[in-house]
Amino acid sequence: MQQEHIAVEMLGITKRFPGIVANDSISFKVGKGEIHALLGENGAGKSTLMNILFGLYQPDEGEIRINGRSVQIADPKTAIELGIGMIHQHFMLVESYTVVQNIILGTEPKKGLSIDYSRAEHKVRELSERYGLQVEPGQLIGDISVGMQQRVEILKTLYRGADILIFDEPTAVLTPQEIQDLMAIMKNMVNEGKTIILITHKLKEIMAVCDGVTIIRRGKVIDSVSVRETSPDELASKMVGRQVSFAVDKKEANPQEAILKLHRVTALDNRGIPALKQLSLELRRGEILGIAGVEGNGQRELIEVLTGLRRVQSGEIRLHGKPVHNATPRQIAESRVGYIPEDRQKRGLVLDFTVSENSVLKSYYFPDFRRHTFLDYDKMSRHANRLIREFDIRTPSEHTPARALSGGNQQKIIIAREVDGDPDVLIATQPTRGLDVGAIEFIHKKLVEQRDKGKAVLLYSLELDEIMNLSDRIAVMYEGTIVGIVDPRTTDEQQIGLMMSGSAVRQGEEST
Ligand SMILES: Nc1ncnc2c1ncn2[C@@H]1O[C@H](COP(=O)(O)OP(=O)(O)O)[C@@H](O)[C@H]1O
Ligand SMILES: [Mg+2]
Incomplete structure (x- = not known):
């Protein structure tokens, strides 16, 4: 130059x-x-x-x-x-x-x-x-x-x-x-x-x-x-600083019975307009089900009804056969549902709390971390240190406030906490948004690991690449319903893109 x-x-x-x-x-x-x-x-x-x-x-x-x-x-x-x-x-x-x-x-x-x-x-x-x-x-x-x-x-x-x-x-x-x-x-x-x-x-x-x-x-x-x-x-x-793979390394899925079932679920958005319209969907053990769609087609409301943050107008949601529509977020969490929220800083963490405190955010009321009526800080520290090791959370110590960590490491705290609770269903919403390649690769690996342990994983992401790479089945949402369910191995971005825009419908396997 x-x-x-x-x-x-x-x-x-x-x-x-x-x-x-x-x-x-x-x-x-x-x-x-x-x-x-x-x-x-x-x-x-x-x-x-x-x-x-x-x-x-x-x-x-x-x-x-x-x-x-x-x-x-x-x-x-x-x-x-x-x-x-x-x-x-x-x-x-x-x-x-x-x-x-x-x-x-x-x-x-x-x-x-x-x-x-x-x-x-x-x-x-x-x-x-x-x-x-x-x-x-x-x-x-x-x-x-x-x-x-x-x-x-x-x-x-x-x-x-x-x-x-x-x-x-x-x-x-x-x-x-x-x-x-x-x-x-x-x-x-x-x-x-x-x-x-x-x-x-x-x-x-x-x-x-x-x-x-x-x-x-x-x-x-x-x-x-x-x-x-x-x-x-x-x-x-x-x-x-090393070779990275973009293709997610995963074996063939081994899907089992459906444990989460939505039947003709209807819900309103914040303005009172129907956001979910008679939506039916099944999530099975041992699979990653990706939710694809253009933002604003009901994906957020779908996640919210599943996590107890939004009321259902009609229809039902069953987890292990038990109705859970309109249960509270805490009841749902206690029904073994892990949730990785979209806004990790607002909903996933308390930024001023330490890594250790954040890692027990949902389980602090369990007897494990209590000594009489007080929190058992030694036990919490040991627990946090195990998660820091297992999930490769880069932090000076377990006493560091979450605020001081990078986005990728903040997300690892949430994933560690949610996965460590041993959920049957893991709901991951935009789990890698804004993260770097290394952290993305790590998180993808963890999601596949959960699938291989027989968990049911629901993945919502606006990155179509991520949905294509990780999912075993892809449900495409358009205007509050599932317009089709496709197999990522036999479809391409073009086809899914058409479905996302409402101009192509492929018959799903579950015609409920
Ligand atoms: N004002 C600051 N005080 C102390 N450390 C800082 C400050 N700003 C950045 N750092 C540290 O400097 C390093 C580089 O940060 P930054 O430039 O923000 O990285 P990037 O933008 O590439 O993510 C990080 O370890 C960060 O914690
Ligand atoms: Mg920066």
């Missing part, structure tokens, strides 16, 4: 935090008009490096060059003046403000003494159109989807004149459709001369839109390669 074509160059950047070198002499460069990926597992040091580029942290050593000029980036204000913008993982928007109000916050254009909203709105509209963002400037942030909120963050950086945009794991919060849209928007931006640094651990995204990729592992650069000259397999092994 010729010097004048380089937008960003970081040279020998080192950043130490107490007990860890988050960035260890990192050097890499990004060409102008390029989409460059920073690839690495959770905790590799990607966000730290980009927080340095955006002036949020100061490096202990190293040099930064922007458009060939050596610069000191003391704070985000300096970064913005240098044409750098950052779209963070967690948005910093005011819910009760409109799109425009959020975008101009802190840089309000004045007309006399008052704020010139119409000028701002005009500019926002123009930017939105140029990059295909389709943002409506007058809407309240609280009223728009997460995907749209992210676009407001993008507009905010463009409004401030950013030429270099940093995206920190932007697709973790998006649906597959929204991810495709974002990729198109990124392409528009580079076509207009912008430079993008994309932090991700998703290889598919890198292969789809990036030009170059720098792989970081444990704070060090492992390699910088051109996307044209690499493959997902190569990237994965560089990221993780």
